[in-house]
Amino acid sequence: MIHPSKLHAGHSIGGRYEIIRKIGEGGMSHVYLAEDLKLPGKLWAVKESVSDPARYSSIREEAQLLISLSHARLPRIVDFFPPDEDGYTYLVMDYIQGITLEKYFRGYRGRIPVDSILQLADQLLEVLDYLHTHDPVVIFRDLKPSNIMLTEQLELRLIDFGIARNYKQAQAQDTVKLGTVGFAAPEQYGSGQSDARSDLYGFGALMLYLTTGGAFSEWTEDAAQSIRQDLPRHLVPVIRKLLEPMPENRYASAAEVRAVIAAAVRQEMKPGPKRGRDMAGRKSTQVIAVMGASGGTGTTHTAIAISHFLARSRSKVALVEMNMRSPAFRRIQQIVDGESSAGPGSRKFEVEGVDYWRQTARSDVIALLSGSYDFLVIDLGAFRERDRLEEFLRADFPIIVASGAEWRQQDVLDMVHGLSRYPRQKWMYVLPLAGEDAVSRLRKQLDSTQVFALPLQMDPFDQCEETDKVLSRIFHGATAGIQRRRRFRFGLS
Structure with a gap:
C-alpha cells in the first residue's frame, strides 16, 4: 500500500458507517469491517482506495459496475463516496463472513x-x-x-x-x-x-x-x-x-x-458392474429436488413420502435437507435416536431404510452423488429467487409442491412466471389434498399435464396405496418390489 489509510477503529464515514477493524489490504486499497449506525448490528465491508486524479474515473467505473450486478455470488454495493481532496474513495458493500x-x-x-x-x-x-x-x-x-x-x-x-x-x-x-x-x-x-x-x-x-x-x-x-x-x-x-x-x-x-x-x-464416475440399479434400470444416482411454491405447502412431508416410496422398491435412498432454517430433520432425529443425538457432528441418521442427511451444504451433495445411492431426494424448502434454485434446475425430477386451494394457486403461477427464462419440460407439480378440479385448472394455466394431486397421508413414513399410485405415475410407473415395512410413528416410547 503506497498511501497510508485514513481510517481507524471508531472512525465514522458519512455519519453512518463506524469502522470496527481492518480485515484486508492489497495493492492500492484497504478493506475494513464497519457497523451500520442506522441499522445497529448490521455489518458492512468498506473498501478504501486511493489514486491520482487521472484514475478517479476507474474508481467510479468500479462502483457503477458493481451497482449494475445482482448475483448471489457477488457482493452488493450499498454506498459509494467519491474521491475526496486527497483522492480517497470508499465503497460500502456486503461483508462476506468466511x-x-x-x-x-x-x-x-x-x-x-x-x-x-x-x-x-x-x-x-x-x-x-x-x-x-x-x-x-x-x-x-x-x-x-x-x-x-x-x-x-x-x-x-x-x-x-x-x-x-x-x-x-x-x-x-x-x-x-x-x-x-x-x-x-x-x-x-x-x-x-x-x-x-x-x-x-x-x-x-x-x-x-x-x-x-x-x-x-x-x-x-x-x-x-x-x-x-x-x-x-x-x-x-x-x-x-x-x-x-x-x-x-x-x-x-x-x-x-x-x-x-x-x-x-x-x-x-460410471458405476461398476456390482452397482445396484434404480427403478428405471439405470446405474447412476437420480436426483429428485422437491421445492415448495410457497411456505406451508407440505414440502418436507412430500419429500419424506417420496423417499420412503422409493426405499420400499429396494432402492438405496438418501434424503437431504438443504432448507437450513427448518427444524424438521433435527426433530425427527431426536425422536429416532434420542433427545441428545442431533448435535453438530451427527447429521446423518437412518429411518426405515432411508439415510437422512440434516443441514446439508452443496459440497456434501456432490460427495453423495459420487457414492452408492440410487436416488438422492433433496428437500429445498420454499422457493426463493436464486436461493437453492441451482439444485432444482439440475435435478432429474424437479418437483414443485403447491397448495390445492384456489386462492393460493397464484403462488405457483408467480413462481413459474419468475423462472420463465428456464426450460421447464421436466418440471412436475404436486398438490397435496387437492381435488380434480384444482388439478385440471392448474394444468390448463401451466399448459402442462405434469400436475398431480396427492391424497391425505397422515404418516409419510408408512405406505399409502393411493399415494403410491400417484408416485408410480410420477416416476414412470416403476413400482416393482414394493413391500410393506414396519411402521415408524412419532411419539414417546
Missing part, C-alpha cells in the same frame, strides 16, 4: 478434497456465466485464490472488482495490462483485448493450481505430470484446453466449460 480460498487451500496444505474442488469449480463457472452474459459483458480478469471468498458452507463469493471491465467490441487490446502473474491470460499482457475467454484461462490456471498442490498455474509437461491422481482423468484435457495460449483455441463460454466438466465427471 475465509479466502488462499487461506482455505493453505489450511489443507494444498490437498483440498477433490469433491470440494469440483464444487468450487462449478460455483465459479456459474458466476462467470452470469458476468459474461451480462449486458454489457463483464470480464473479471483477476481470478486468483485471494479474490475468492468461501463461507462456512463452502459457498463461493467473488471479491475485488478493482480491475474488472466491460468488454468493448471495437477495442483491439486492453489499454491497461492487469492481472496476477501466473493466473492472467497471455492477452492481458498486450497481445489483445481480454474477453470472456480470458477469464476461462484464469479459471483453468486456478484449476491447475488447486490440482497440483499450488505448484503450477501454467501448462507445462511437468505440470501435467503433477496433477493429483485422484482427480477424474477426463478433466485433464479440459484444463489443458482452458490454458491454450490463443483464445480461439479455448472453450467459447463458461456454460460450455460447465457442461463439459459435468460430462467428464459423470463419465469418470
Whole structure:
C-alpha cells in the first residue's frame, strides 16, 4: 500500500458507517469491517482506495459496475463516496463472513478434497456465466485464490472488482495490462483485448493450481505430470484446453466449460458392474429436488413420502435437507435416536431404510452423488429467487409442491412466471389434498399435464396405496418390489 489509510477503529464515514477493524489490504486499497449506525448490528465491508486524479474515473467505473450486478455470488454495493481532496474513495458493500480460498487451500496444505474442488469449480463457472452474459459483458480478469471468498458452507463469493471491465467490441487490446502473474491470460499482457475467454484461462490456471498442490498455474509437461491422481482423468484435457495460449483455441463460454466438466465427471464416475440399479434400470444416482411454491405447502412431508416410496422398491435412498432454517430433520432425529443425538457432528441418521442427511451444504451433495445411492431426494424448502434454485434446475425430477386451494394457486403461477427464462419440460407439480378440479385448472394455466394431486397421508413414513399410485405415475410407473415395512410413528416410547 503506497498511501497510508485514513481510517481507524471508531472512525465514522458519512455519519453512518463506524469502522470496527481492518480485515484486508492489497495493492492500492484497504478493506475494513464497519457497523451500520442506522441499522445497529448490521455489518458492512468498506473498501478504501486511493489514486491520482487521472484514475478517479476507474474508481467510479468500479462502483457503477458493481451497482449494475445482482448475483448471489457477488457482493452488493450499498454506498459509494467519491474521491475526496486527497483522492480517497470508499465503497460500502456486503461483508462476506468466511475465509479466502488462499487461506482455505493453505489450511489443507494444498490437498483440498477433490469433491470440494469440483464444487468450487462449478460455483465459479456459474458466476462467470452470469458476468459474461451480462449486458454489457463483464470480464473479471483477476481470478486468483485471494479474490475468492468461501463461507462456512463452502459457498463461493467473488471479491475485488478493482480491475474488472466491460468488454468493448471495437477495442483491439486492453489499454491497461492487469492481472496476477501466473493466473492472467497471455492477452492481458498486450497481445489483445481480454474477453470472456480470458477469464476461462484464469479459471483453468486456478484449476491447475488447486490440482497440483499450488505448484503450477501454467501448462507445462511437468505440470501435467503433477496433477493429483485422484482427480477424474477426463478433466485433464479440459484444463489443458482452458490454458491454450490463443483464445480461439479455448472453450467459447463458461456454460460450455460447465457442461463439459459435468460430462467428464459423470463419465469418470460410471458405476461398476456390482452397482445396484434404480427403478428405471439405470446405474447412476437420480436426483429428485422437491421445492415448495410457497411456505406451508407440505414440502418436507412430500419429500419424506417420496423417499420412503422409493426405499420400499429396494432402492438405496438418501434424503437431504438443504432448507437450513427448518427444524424438521433435527426433530425427527431426536425422536429416532434420542433427545441428545442431533448435535453438530451427527447429521446423518437412518429411518426405515432411508439415510437422512440434516443441514446439508452443496459440497456434501456432490460427495453423495459420487457414492452408492440410487436416488438422492433433496428437500429445498420454499422457493426463493436464486436461493437453492441451482439444485432444482439440475435435478432429474424437479418437483414443485403447491397448495390445492384456489386462492393460493397464484403462488405457483408467480413462481413459474419468475423462472420463465428456464426450460421447464421436466418440471412436475404436486398438490397435496387437492381435488380434480384444482388439478385440471392448474394444468390448463401451466399448459402442462405434469400436475398431480396427492391424497391425505397422515404418516409419510408408512405406505399409502393411493399415494403410491400417484408416485408410480410420477416416476414412470416403476413400482416393482414394493413391500410393506414396519411402521415408524412419532411419539414417546
